[in-house]
Amino acid sequence: MILGDLLILVVALLVAALVLAPLESLYWWATRGAEETETVPAPLDKPEAAKALAAGLVAPEGQRRKFLVYLSGIGALAAKDVPEEEFPFVQDLHDRLEEYTVIDDVFPYAVDNRGLTAERILGRMWRWLEKVRLKNPNALLAVLINLRNLMQLFVCADRRYGPTYNMGTAGEIHRSLVRHGHRPGSDDEVVLLGWSGGGQIALGAAWYLEAMGLKVSVLSLGGMLSDDIALARIDHLWHLYGTKDFLQASGKLLFAGRWPAAKKSPWNEALAQGKISMIELGPYNHNVKEHYFDYESKLPSGTSYAGHVIDTIEGILEPQA
Amino acid sequence: MTDVGRYLAGLFELIARAYRLDPAALTWVRDQPYSIWLTIGVALLAGISMMTGHAVVLLVNRIHGWRFVAGLVLTSMWLVVLHGVESLLLWGLGSWWAGRDVSYVTVLTGVLVSTAPQIWGFLVLIPYLGSAIGRLLSAWSAVCLWAVTATTFGLGRWPALLLVGVAWLVMYLLSLFVSPLITRGVAALFQRVFGRQFHVSGADVLNGRPLLTTEVLA
Numbered sequence: 001m002i003l004g005d006l007l008i009l010v011v012a013l014l015v016a017a018l019v020l021a022p023l024e025s026l027y028w029w030a031t032r033g034a035e036e037t038e039t040v041p042a043p044l045d046k047p048e049a050a051k052a053l054a055a056g057l058v059a060p061e062g063q064r065r066k067f068l069v070y071l072s073g074i075g076a077l078a079a080k081d082v083p084e085e086e087f088p089f090v091q092d093l094h095d096r097l098e099e100y101t102v103i104d105d106v107f108p109y110a111v112d113n114r115g116l117t118a119e120r121i122l123g124r125m126w127r128w129l130e131k132v133r134l135k136n137p138n139a140l141l142a143v144l145i146n147l148r149n150l151m152q153l154f155v156c157a158d159r160r161y162g163p164t165y166n167m168g169t170a171g172e173i174h175r176s177l178v179r180h181g182h183r184p185g186s187d188d189e190v191v192l193l194g195w196s197g198g199g200q201i202a203l204g205a206a207w208y209l210e211a212m213g214l215k216v217s218v219l220s221l222g223g224m225l226s227d228d229i230a231l232a233r234i235d236h237l238w239h240l241y242g243t244k245d246f247l248q249a250s251g252k253l254l255f256a257g258r259w260p261a262a263k264k265s266p267w268n269e270a271l272a273q274g275k276i277s278m279i280e281l282g283p284y285n286h287n288v289k290e291h292y293f294d295y296e297s298k299l300p301s302g303t304s305y306a307g308h309v310i311d312t313i314e315g316i317l318e319p320q321a
Numbered sequence: 322m323t324d325v326g327r328y329l330a331g332l333f334e335l336i337a338r339a340y341r342l343d344p345a346a347l348t349w350v351r352d353q354p355y356s357i358w359l360t361i362g363v364a365l366l367a368g369i370s371m372m373t374g375h376a377v378v379l380l381v382n383r384i385h386g387w388r389f390v391a392g393l394v395l396t397s398m399w400l401v402v403l404h405g406v407e408s409l410l411l412w413g414l415g416s417w418w419a420g421r422d423v424s425y426v427t428v429l430t431g432v433l434v435s436t437a438p439q440i441w442g443f444l445v446l447i448p449y450l451g452s453a454i455g456r457l458l459s460a461w462s463a464v465c466l467w468a469v470t471a472t473t474f475g476l477g478r479w480p481a482l483l484l485v486g487v488a489w490l491v492m493y494l495l496s497l498f499v500s501p502l503i504t505r506g507v508a509a510l511f512q513r514v515f516g517r518q519f520h521v522s523g524a525d526v527l528n529g530r531p532l533l534t535t536e537v538l539a
Contacts, residue, residue, distance in 0.1 A: 018446075022446065022448055030380045155449075158449045
């Protein structure tokens with residue numbers, strides 16, 4: 001009896017959380033979103049540009065710069081507060097991708113780049129969960145973080161809420177690009193590397209970044225991807241996946257636009273145009289062990305699981321290296 | 322049990338009967354002391370629930386305060402008009418088809434009861450799955466309407482389906498030819514009352530214009 005009541009309570013709470021999930025981005029849009037997106041950073045004035053050029057922060061006129069923006073998975077609490085296993089991987093990206101400026105200061109699950117542990121209504125709860133996860137990375141309660149961010153993934157993929165949500169994340173990515181030397185209005189190359197839920201957020205933001213004149217590609221690492229309309233605009237999508245990763249595979253079941261029957265969907269049209277490359281990495285799990293960030297487990301070739309992912313990404317982005 | 326308690330118990334009983342497609346639901350509600358208020362209660366709950374979905378459209382349009390409330394009232398009134406037209410159509414067509422006099426209030430009661438599934442209308446807010454849930458609820462409401470129409474006019478199952486189908490077709494044709502005029506009228510009214518354009522839809526936002534400022538393009 002009590003178990004039944006408890007189940008009803010859990011379902012009711014879950015439905016309430018789902019119903020309330022889009023409110024954060026809608027409230028942002030309704031109160032300050034449009035103003036914020038209208039004031040994306042202006043180009044540097046001449047003296048500032050000369051200073052930045054001398055310091056090597058921006059590229060000379062006409063030289064296209066390359067950026068890789070890393071968007072974490074649904075386990076992230078803030079841009080820099082991601083599961084521990086991701087740190088060496090991101091460091092490897094910095095070290096190995098010589099042609100790219102690697103950026104990892106964007107939190108993909110909030111339209112204003114505000115981490116969950118920042119000043120929020122539920123900030124105290126997220127800070128407490130952060131401590132719980134620090135003590136025990138596999139704590140069951142930490143699943144709440146994943147659930148909250150997963151709901152934002154669905155907001156991003158929703159055709160009603162997606163436009164405002166994606167405009168927010170694209171604005172934040174753009175601000176970060178400018179902080180790292182992108183000259184607003186120039187046609188710099190941007191690769192959005194989205195891990196897990198970050199893959200979908202990357203796709204959503206790509207629509208607007210391309211509209212801002214950037215050349216955008218998406219690299220999905222075990223991403224849960226929908227048939228996002230941005231597929232019509234991006235340069236290319238590489239989807240790296242493991243054969244044992246059922247979470248990334250759920251995307252093709254969950255999002256009807258990825259079903260083979262939906263011939264005119266953005267996903268199937270992009271597939272037909274050769275804009276999507278599905279790259280099988282091997283017997284990777286989504287997490288726990290033998291996953292994309294695992295430096296300890298080795299593949300039959302002797303390379304670590306994470307090492308093989310880095311090699312593959314380098315092979316795609318810098319094939320000559 | 323107090324009057325309010327009895328009313329609420331009756332309301333939940335009616336909703337449950339509508340969900341079960343109980344053919345005796347209308348007869349049952351007619352025998353209740355608050356008969357018409359029970360059916361209005363069902364429609365009101367459904368309307369409030371559906372309005373939460375419309376609230377999102379208003380938020381995307383960046384409408385706040387009294388304008389937000391007025392927008393919801395305007396949308397509610399539009400829904401009332403739609404259901405009114407639907408009940409009139411069913412009453413006219415059904416009476417002619419069945420060849421018997423059925424009071425308009427009886428038909429209206431049936432139409433209001435058939436909105437019971439829309440009590441879950443707030444679920445359309447759920448990201449990604451919400452649109453599919455919305456369609457499911459509409460289909461469920463149509464099935465409820467089918468069931469109550471069969472009872473109201475004493476028609477068989479299949480003639481009642483045909484009747485609901487014809488009413489739906491007439492509503493569809495009406496919306497096809499009349500809705501552009503209504504849309505223009507509502508937009509003009511909105512412009513006059515709120516002093517701004519209403520039709521900044523999700524699709525407009527999707528256009529990305531707010532991002533393409535002169536600053537960025539310079």
